[in-house]
Amino acid sequence: MKAIVDCNSFYCSCERVFRPDLDSRPVVVLSNNDGCIISRSDEAKALGVGMAAPYYQNKDIIDKNGVAVFSSNYNLYGDLSHRVMDVLRKLVGPQQVEVYSVDEAFLDLFDAPHAQLESFAIRIKETVECWTGIQVSIGIAPTKLLCKLANKLAKKDKRGTGGTMVIETADQQKKALEETMIDELWGVGRQYAMKLKNLGIETAWQLRNMPEEWARKHLGGVVGVRLIKELNGIPCIPMKDPLETKQMIATTRMFGKPVQRLSDLKEAVATYTSRAAEKLRRQHCAATLLDVFVVTNNYAGSYRYNPQTRHRAAKLLEATSNTNELFKVAMPMVESLYHAGSNYLKAGVMLGGLVPDGSIQGAIFREHEKHHVKDLMTAVDNINFSMRDNAVKYLASGLARNWKMRQDMKSRRFTTRWDELYKVK
DNA sequence: TCTGGGGTCCTAGGACCC
DNA sequence: TCTGGGGTCCTAGGACCC
Numbered sequence: 001m002k003a004i005v006d007c008n009s010f011y012c013s014c015e016r017v018f019r020p021d022l023d024s025r026p027v028v029v030l031s032n033n034d035g036c037i038i039s040r041s042d043e044a045k046a047l048g049v050g051m052a053a054p055y056y057q058n059k060d061i062i063d064k065n066g067v068a069v070f071s072s073n074y075n076l077y078g079d080l081s082h083r084v085m086d087v088l089r090k091l092v093g094p095q096q097v098e099v100y101s102v103d104e105a106f107l108d109l110f111d112a113p114h115a116q117l118e119s120f121a122i123r124i125k126e127t128v129e130c131w132t133g134i135q136v137s138i139g140i141a142p143t144k145l146l147c148k149l150a151n152k153l154a155k156k157d158k159r160g161t162g163g164t165m166v167i168e169t170a171d172q173q174k175k176a177l178e179e180t181m182i183d184e185l186w187g188v189g190r191q192y193a194m195k196l197k198n199l200g201i202e203t204a205w206q207l208r209n210m211p212e213e214w215a216r217k218h219l220g221g222v223v224g225v226r227l228i229k230e231l232n233g234i235p236c237i238p239m240k241d242p243l244e245t246k247q248m249i250a251t252t253r254m255f256g257k258p259v260q261r262l263s264d265l266k267e268a269v270a271t272y273t274s275r276a277a278e279k280l281r282r283q284h285c286a287a288t289l290l291d292v293f294v295v296t297n298n299y300a301g302s303y304r305y306n307p308q309t310r311h312r313a314a315k316l317l318e319a320t321s322n323t324n325e326l327f328k329v330a331m332p333m334v335e336s337l338y339h340a341g342s343n344y345l346k347a348g349v350m351l352g353g354l355v356p357d358g359s360i361q362g363a364i365f366r367e368h369e370k371h372h373v374k375d376l377m378t379a380v381d382n383i384n385f386s387m388r389d390n391a392v393k394y395l396a397s398g399l400a401r402n403w404k405m406r407q408d409m410k411s412r413r414f415t416t417r418w419d420e421l422y423k424v425k
Numbered sequence: 426t427c428t429g430g431g432g433t434c435c436t437a438g439g440a441c442c443c
Numbered sequence: 444t445c446t447g448g449g450g451t452c453c454t455a456g457g458a459c460c461c
Contacts, residue, residue, distance in 0.1 A: 053428085055427075057428085190458090220435070250432075253429085253430075
């Protein structure tokens with residue numbers, strides 16, 4: 001058996017930990033640049049505030065109902081997320097926890113006694129809530145897909161099951177699947193949902209009873225087959241090794257306001273490149289592919305939002321995690337992508353073809369020089385980690401930073417900065 | 426005036442090889 | 444004059460997730 005533990009309205013819950021006065025007030029948290037609403041408390045959902053809805057379109061409802069609004073505070077959320085995951089590791093063992101996202105983790109319960117699953121779930125839930133202040137819902141089932149489904153049902157009926165739900169027996173599975181519409185299923189997005197509805201399939205139970213060959217034909221090949229199997233309680237999505245490293249690293253941002261100057265665009269890409277390189281070094285990897293992209297909106301005759309992306313990719317001669325080496329490749333790419341007179345909304349850097357940095361093959365005559373550079377990178381990373389964000393930065397990243405994003409309603413970093421600690425009195 | 430920032434997996438199709 | 448079949452690797456793009 002497996003479980004998923006999911007934090008309820010995670011970002012909102014994080015804000016409430018330090019603002020108990022908001023416990024019964026609606027709360028929302030905005031995306032970077034204060035653009036979209038990406039987390040809503042139950043009260044905000046009840047008001048009809050949509051997920052991923054643009055902030056400005058909901059401003060009326062928000063103002064009228066005294067909704068508390070926050071810019072996203074990733075230092076705070078990241079730290080509380082680690083605390084939740086640490087509690088889970090303590091309860092079930094570090095190898096049994098797969099962190100799936102900032103607010104969700106799968107647990108491998110292969111040896112948990114069946115008769116005690118329900119009480120086990122309740123104990124996990126109560127411990128996490130007591131130790132971190134974050135409320136969670138838990139779904140337990142034989143497959144990941146059924147776990148997600150159980151979790152969704154547990155969330156719907158908070159009092160009945162206390163925010164936990166076990167789907168184990170054939171009866172429990174049938175009942176749960178009949179209650180679930182296909183568009184609520186994990187792995188069924190807008191496209192598949194539309195397709196399925198056109199074929200007359202409405203509930204998860206109906207989908208479960210379709211033959212695999214049918215799924216292979218209509219639902220993206222192996223993806224569809226996996227869906228059906230998982231619905232039938234046959235595990236096809238394995239637990240991931242917690243030590244696995246990423247295959248791709250990206251850093252991309254919208255600008256606070258559109259930029260037109262090449263110098264601003266280069267500063268932004270340099271900043272994202274150095275961020276991406278930091279992430280790369282943190283997982284002890286080097287990249288062999290670099291991709292730079294820029295997004296323009298040229299408002300042809302109207303103000304319609306009609307973004308256009310252009311990108312350049314480069315294969316690196318030598319795998320590297322050295323920020324300077326990456327700059328040397330990225331900067332000319334920005335220049336070649338740039339057209340004077342365009343409005344740039346966004347830019348990004350992606351690093352791919354990742355290899356472990358212990359095994360970098362390269363020019364033998366440069367060995368000495370490379371050790372030097374590695375020490376420098378380590379020093380920069382250490383300073384930035386221990387001091388504060390970007391205590392040491394590259395000049396190429398700029399000083400004026402006209403393009404920096406807006407975050408007008410950010411709470412304090414209560415748990416990760418001495419000068420922003422919560423004050424009791 | 427204002428629409429996020431990451432990721433994964435899969436398929437199709439082209440280039441190339443023998 | 445005739446012009447196969449099988450394989451690999453890579454890239455682009457779609458669909459999905461939180």
